[in-house]
Amino acid sequence: MTLLKTHKLAILPAITAICMILPFQNSMAIGLKENSIITTDEITLGDIFYDLKRDDGRVLGNAPLPGKDMVLDAKTLLRIAMAMDLSWRPSSNSDKVTLSRAATIIEYEQIEDSIFSALEDEGLYGDYEISIPAQFHKIILPHDQLAEMEITDLNIDSDRKKFEVTIAAPSADNPIQNFQIKGQINTVITVPVLKGNLQYGHVVNKNDIKYIKIKEREFSRDTIADANSLIGMTARRVIIAGRPIKTSEMIAPQVIERGELVTLSFRGGSMNLTTQAKALQNGAKGDTIRVVNTASNKTLQAIVISANEVAVAQY
Secondary structure (H helix, E strand, O other): OOOEEOOEEOOOOOOOHHHHOOOOOOOOOOEEOOEEEEOOOEEEHHHOEEOOOOOOOOEEEEOOOOOOEEEEEHHHHHHHHHHOOOOOOOOOOOOEEEEEEOEEEEOHHHHHHHHHHHHHHOOOOOOEEEEOOHHHOOEEEEOOOOOOOEEEEEEEEOOOOEEEEEEEEEOOOOEEEEEEEEEEEEEEEEEEEEOOOEOOOOOOOHHHEEEEEEEHHHOOOOEOOOHHHOOOOEEOOOEOOOOOOEHHHEEOOEEEOOOOEEEEEEEEOOEEEEEEEEEOOOEEOOOEEEEEEOOOOOEEEEEEEEOOEEEEOOO
């Protein structure tokens, strides 16, 4: 009698919940295989129970597809045991068996590498990435096949940055899997990003920077493309690590604070005068701020030279 058909258990007459907990003579003689690997197209009684005295190879139904799982719950297992007249009963409602169909998996990296190689063979070079539909990110073959694939056809639309590729796996002579994939060619740009989150006040140095590649369409006019534009700068607000940075998100660090006493210098020819002044504004290196000469009480425009030092702006 076949109990499984097309991945579903055949329905047997209803069995009350009491049957699941009633003691059964020699119920511990047969064990449950909680996780079982299936290598054929059929599920047998021996795939579910061990220490069977008979019918170990009894076919119950079709196995799941390669790479897929089937879960048999306690009620289903009880129906099988009773139909097969086995001395086994569930110990609780949580008893289950997971049947996993063995498979050979071709991962996305291998698929991507093969497509890249084919594109290069057709003369497509440069810094780019490809994207293909998610359902083609993995190729599943029967477990007895090699993890190999062959590209049998490739068409490139350079103007629209698209391609169409035909793949046979494991080979064109043995196309167990054979399908066409339509993909996108994405030109990429290398940009500097931060290794860790950046707080205001931390001045960026070269050790804070790493590089990533982003799609050309994600690159805007104000995206920072040169690491030198980051070094020596700080954030206006918190910047998250690993993402492209805009020029508007960075500022020069404030080296002078409003109300701070600073050294004010005036340079003219061979003359170099210094005096004390009070900053009326915050300022970063290179900024022009207002200061008041504490000796003359005169307000002046001054350029920030460094921390605690400004020079009279000359126009």
